[in-house]
Amino acid sequence: MATAAIIGGGVIGGGWAARFLLMGWDVRVFDPDPEAERKIAEVLAGARASLPGLADVAMPQEGRLTFHPTIPEAVAGAEWIQESVPERLELKRKVYQTVQEHCAPDAVIGSSTSGFKPSELQGDAVRPGQIVVTHPFNPVYLLPLIELVTTEANPVELVDRAKAVLEGIGCYPLHLKKEIDAHIADRFLEAVWREALWLIKDGIATTEEIDNAIRYGFGLRWAQMGLFETYRIAGGEAGMRHFIEQFGPCLSWPWTKLMDVPDLDDALIDAVAGQSDAQSGAYSIRELERMRDTNLVSILRGLKAQNWGAGALLKAQDVRMSTLPERLEDVADLSQPILTVSQAVPLDWTDYNGHMNEARYLTAFGDATDRMMRLVGCDADYVASGVSFFTVETHIRHLDEAKAGARIRVESQCLEGQGKRMHLFHRMYGGERLLATGEHMLIHVSLETRSSAMPDDRVAVPMARLAETHAGLPRPEGAGKAVGVR
Amino acid sequence: MATAAIIGGGVIGGGWAARFLLMGWDVRVFDPDPEAERKIAEVLAGARASLPGLADVAMPQEGRLTFHPTIPEAVAGAEWIQESVPERLELKRKVYQTVQEHCAPDAVIGSSTSGFKPSELQGDAVRPGQIVVTHPFNPVYLLPLIELVTTEANPVELVDRAKAVLEGIGCYPLHLKKEIDAHIADRFLEAVWREALWLIKDGIATTEEIDNAIRYGFGLRWAQMGLFETYRIAGGEAGMRHFIEQFGPCLSWPWTKLMDVPDLDDALIDAVAGQSDAQSGAYSIRELERMRDTNLVSILRGLKAQNWGAGALLKAQDVRMSTLPERLEDVADLSQPILTVSQAVPLDWTDYNGHMNEARYLTAFGDATDRMMRLVGCDADYVASGVSFFTVETHIRHLDEAKAGARIRVESQCLEGQGKRMHLFHRMYGGERLLATGEHMLIHVSLETRSSAMPDDRVAVPMARLAETHAGLPRPEGAGKAVGVR
CATH class of the missing domain: 3.40.50.720 (NAD(P)-binding Rossmann-like Domain)
Structure with a gap:
């Protein structure tokens, strides 16, 4: 050891x-x-x-x-x-x-x-x-x-x-090839820190505005590519040399308080362009763009799941844009399966087989289940009061593929809703194609004891109403089936 | 419109x-x-x-x-x-x-x-x-x-x-409250750009080294918190004022080529500390740390799924650290279920119920399935040759909960492996507790036609060997069950 x-x-x-x-x-x-x-x-x-x-x-x-x-x-x-x-x-x-x-x-x-x-x-x-x-x-x-x-x-x-x-x-x-005060990274941090203090001192921006200027913009880029690979892409098809030529002149403009400027001579341009080729030349600009975008989607969706930073902005936008029901009263026709998910397949949901990964089907079905829970009254307030539903069993049939960017939707049917049990059946479509079905058994629980518990009327009443209305629907093909049984 | x-x-x-x-x-x-x-x-x-x-x-x-x-x-x-x-x-x-x-x-x-x-x-x-x-x-x-x-x-x-x-x-x-050359963000970018050009000109670092200094370090932080909230945390329990006092002196040290330095007087310290309180004071330093760490885990795992940047480092580390089998010959005792997953539950796998989200069970079972595929010869090279397995059906029973950080493992059994079909049964454990089971039917496919196809001997032979050996294992409790059937 x-x-x-x-x-x-x-x-x-x-x-x-x-x-x-x-x-x-x-x-x-x-x-x-x-x-x-x-x-x-x-x-x-x-x-x-x-x-x-x-x-x-x-x-x-x-x-x-x-x-x-x-x-x-x-x-x-x-x-x-x-x-x-x-x-x-x-x-x-x-x-x-x-x-x-x-x-x-x-x-x-x-x-x-x-x-x-x-x-x-x-x-x-x-x-x-x-x-x-x-x-x-x-x-x-x-x-x-x-x-x-x-x-x-x-x-x-x-x-x-x-x-x-x-x-x-x-x-x-x-x-590092050579020693230098503050090494590399802290030289950048110090330059930004000095500039930021000037902005505050001059009353241009507050700490919060400065942080937002970073984390909603270039900070997201820098988590996955640095300064030069990012600028290589910005140079477009002509790459790094074009970028330097285009933005070279402003090097001497008063864009920062910090004004010691290196001479942008041919030797320096050659060094930057040559090093950038060595670093990123294996990829075309289009390939780099695609990787950058996939990384950004992945980072942004990760932050969205945490409801933080740029991800919190996306969550708020979803709330503004959503037309899906949040309460049973919002459902236009309760006698039919309910539209519970409607979205595009994110870039980072696909896998080595070139299609939506199997686990992401359950992500989408889980979202559909969450909406069904909210529809019967099990919303954030209800969960905060110490009760919820846990999924205890799931059966998914993968019937067709979905690619990144494809629009998918889930229609959900309540097969049973009484006592502690809510039994759901989801159908996922891409256009008219049935992509998958998900059958799920949920049990109502106490979050304190982590054991099953009867729901009170806040949930029991709307759940019974939903189950009763959906009882008139035909039993879905595929419900009640075991794996491998035709 | x-x-x-x-x-x-x-x-x-x-x-x-x-x-x-x-x-x-x-x-x-x-x-x-x-x-x-x-x-x-x-x-x-x-x-x-x-x-x-x-x-x-x-x-x-x-x-x-x-x-x-x-x-x-x-x-x-x-x-x-x-x-x-x-x-x-x-x-x-x-x-x-x-x-x-x-x-x-x-x-x-x-x-x-x-x-x-x-x-x-x-x-x-x-x-x-x-x-x-x-x-x-x-x-x-x-x-x-x-x-x-x-x-x-x-x-x-x-x-x-x-x-x-x-x-x-x-x-x-x-x-912006006031107009200024280059607004806010580009002033930072310009300061970093100038400093970076100096580092290249002076032969301290290359473009690639500079990019790595950004994207493996502070770039990851800045995707989710900016400069000031990050430094507020670094100040520890004493917060922003302590940080400024601690790092104030180096403001006048030669840490960048860019040397116009604001006077760090009481008024500026008060402004920064006060604004930081207004921005982040609703959270304790510990809470900010926890949010930062969850965000970072989420960003890093997202990049890992893309095998890019800091995520590519993590993937390479997994390969170095893994002791799990990659080929059938690596399995110590083929007569028993095979250990196919052994990891901790990531911070970003939990949900509003305080435990591992249902979809993440399928992420882990999917990883177990991927390993079983590799064990029978369906590895990256095999997939690149235009053939693979698709999961067509999944049945999960959630039997117990797992929290973030808990060690989980999956043991996998082959129920059937002949022709185009591979039928798997996974058991997920946390210590001795059985957390979940996953039953999965896979079909061998041509990635060109996207239809089922017979595997060739690269897969057919090891799959038959595995199925034959596992045929001696007792049929798992829960296999072949439909949702809601006890």
């Missing part, structure tokens, strides 16, 4: 501790803060809830977390020592001195520094070759980027080992 | 055209480029594939797209005129002059300008009050942000109408 020592257990050190632990390392923490144990426990709780669910495989057995009153004790036996103490060079150098007096001579000492260059950290250390910058991003347990910055003092073997360890705990080590 | 005129049909104008059309507007395009029709058709194809799938409701009937040889003809009857011609002030002013001679006097004339202030655009126009900045972000049909910049010349009624139209087509109008 590998061992990591964490020197400094704040938000960043705690994040490192959580990532190492969950990836199976033993972790030894030194932090003089009497609150350190509580703080790390809180970070760890967040990591335990989120990190394992990124994997579709079993995580390793979690490592052992221990706290130690001194640096010498913490670094004993550690292969990796991660320093995340405050950004004061003298303090960091003092820490390395103590660490190096007691740690294994071939252990990696990584610093979380946002700004210092590794040569500054190495300073007059007894073994400068042990010390590298490994700069993470909060939350450390979810974001993969680590800026790995080294000097010529670092042996190639140690650098390779550092990369392997970082990859092993699920990180992406971005190894 | 409302009508929009699009003056200039490049990537941006085409994106506007697509958004208006898909939201039910008639669109009249003027663009002297002889390629304009083809280019807009391509943008529209991308929009048709992606935008409708953002909604979970039916989209309006698509509007009518027409092309017109002159501006006067294009703007006839238009309520909204969107100008997206090149960034030359004199050209834009000349366009407005022609537009205003022929358009309705109360139509909104929106400019897609990245940099010009509305007062510059209004210039000596006959009706300056008609002209506003409505600056979109590429791809216009997916990203909601529109920077709406107005002057005192614009009547309140027109500004309100512009906002309502933008919201109606699914956009988020961010109305």
Whole structure:
């Protein structure tokens, strides 16, 4: 079992501790803060809830977390020592001195520094070759980027080992060719931070307006492609060189308060265009556009499910645009199956067979079931009062395919609605084609006991009314069938 | 039916055209480029594939797209005129002059300008009050942000109408309080662009390294929270004021080439902290952290499904970490049900009932089915050769609940595997608890004809071997049952 020592257990050190632990390392923490144990426990709780669910495989057995009153004790036996103490060079150098007096001579000492260059950290250390910058991003347990910055003092073997360890705990080590103040990413963050402070100081925008300008626009792009690949697409069919030529002139316009501007000469244009070809040239602009759009749909729908950010805007728009019934009284003709879903198949619902994935049929049928629940009174308020329906059984027949972008609709019939049971039958259509049927048994439950419970009149009465009216409908072909039975 | 005129049909104008059309507007395009029709058709194809799938409701009937040889003809009857011609002030002013001679006097004339202030655009126009900045972000049909910049010349009624139209087509109008060169978002983009060009010029990083520094780190954060809400969390329990105090000093350090720095006096600190409270104060830092983490898991898993960016890193990690069998020969004991899924329940798989959503059971069973397919030889290469299995029928029994973070596993049994049919039975466990069973009938198909077809020996032989070995297992309780039958 590998061992990591964490020197400094704040938000960043705690994040490192959580990532190492969950990836199976033993972790030894030194932090003089009497609150350190509580703080790390809180970070760890967040990591335990989120990190394992990124994997579709079993995580390793979690490592052992221990706290130690001194640096010498913490670094004993550690292969990796991660320093995340405050950004004061003298303090960091003092820490390395103590660490190096007691740690294994071939252990990696990584610093979380946002700004210092590794040569500054190495300073007059007894073994400068042990010390590298490994700069993470909060939350450390979810974001993969680590800026790995080294000097010529670092042996190639140690650098390779550092990369392997970082990859092993699920990180992406971005190894910088040259050291520079604030590495790469924080230079961008600092430029944006300065510009943002100017906007606030000059009364142009508030913090909320600035955040919305980011998360409703380019922030969505940057979650999946960076600056250059995005601009390569914006250049259209002519690509990166065209983009630079088109937007080159404004480089010298007063578009930011920050005015030191590189000379956009041929050498720089060639460098940018050539590097962009090396990076993205394997794809055509149309292919990149399609990947960008699929990624954006996926991100936006993910945020929509959380009702957050740009996804919250989409949810609100659905409410404005929806013409489907929310209450039984809204249903035009209660004697017929009810239209409960009407939408297009999202780009990210398809799979390697080129059609809507089987699980997405149940997503759509689940939405239809949710609407049937709301129609009989089981809405958000009802659920908030501690009662709901759980689906206990589902039978789906896949009869035909649906492609991304196809319009689908679901018509729903109530086969039974009495006591604790609601028995539903959904038909999914694409135009006139019957794509699938879904038969579902729901049981009314108490959310407190998590057991079945009788509904009160808020639900019992409308459910009975629906069941009674739908009792006049013919029993659907396919209802009551078992798998493989014709 | 409302009508929009699009003056200039490049990537941006085409994106506007697509958004208006898909939201039910008639669109009249003027663009002297002889390629304009083809280019807009391509943008529209991308929009048709992606935008409708953002909604979970039916989209309006698509509007009518027409092309017109002159501006006067294009703007006839238009309520909204969107100008997206090149960034030359004199050209834009000349366009407005022609537009205003022929358009309705109360139509909104929106400019897609990245940099010009509305007062510059209004210039000596006959009706300056008609002209506003409505600056979109590429791809216009997916990203909601529109920077709406107005002057005192614009009547309140027109500004309100512009906002309502933008919201109606699914956009988020961010109305700037004051005009400024490059509005808000492009000031950030320009600052990052300048810094990035310096990094390339100075040989610190390549375009690809810069893009990775963005999309594996802060780009993921910015898709869901902006700069300030992110930093509010980073400040920890003490919030925004603490963050500024902690990171204030480095404002004057050489962390960017761009060095004009606002004075971080009390007034500015108060403004930032106060605005941040107004923006995010309704949530505790812990709540914000939890929302951030859920959003990030959702974004990362979405990218993972596309095998792109940070999601591609996660997929590669799964391959490294997986201990589950990929081929029949890897299965230790073929006489027992096979472990086909072993993972934690992701944060974004739960629903309003506080447990794993019903559709996610089928996601997991679908993954189990995919592995069983691979085990009998139906892997990526096999599918690429034009043959596959389709699931035609599914029966799920939900027996117990699973919460986010819970470890689940699926054990799979082959009930039948001969001819075109593969009949599978999955059991999902959380520890010793049986959470659900899934019974599935798969049919072997030709991906060309989309019809059933006999598998060749690559699949027929291992499938027969698996079926034969599993024939010795007892028939599972629950197999062959119909919904509601005990």
